[in-house]
Amino acid sequence: MAKGMVGSKVKQIQCLLNSNYDYTLTVDGKFGESTDVAVRAVQRCSGLNPDGQVGPQTWKYLDTPMSGCGHWRAIKSRLPRPTPGRKLTRSGPPSVFTDEGPARPKGLVSSR
Incomplete structure (x- = not known):
């Protein structure tokens, strides 16, 4: 999955970014600029090459954020x-x- 793609898998990506990483993306199934930026940030934080493509390794970290990344990082101080x-x-x-x-x-x- 990468920028420009559309469909239910993109909606899944957007939902995971919103719920696990505190993004507020519109869940419209369109892999646009905002989704691309969010995916690259997750990849960077997870130690992956930030290429914006959601393959098996990125899926893994979208579903289960690496320690220090994601939702828990955002709310830890609260x-x-x-x-x-x-x-x-x-x-x-x-x-x-x-x-x-x-x-x-x-x-x-x-x-x-």
Whole structure:
């Protein structure tokens, strides 16, 4: 997949760029300039040759961002710090975290 192409695969690419990398691309199935720029940025951050073509390696990183790239990089500084003895869990969209309460080791049942 590369600039100038159209179709459902391009929509998938645009959706992954939006959800995993915080882009706000229009999901129209047209591999235009904005999609090309976003793909090249992902490739660069992932250590790939930024050629703008979405092959197997780029698909891999679109689907599962490399550590330090993507959505987690964008929101890392906004994550709340957990209260000691409590853990953070995700609820709703990826950027919404809640302080869940005392962390319990797996296998323990509450005595309530």
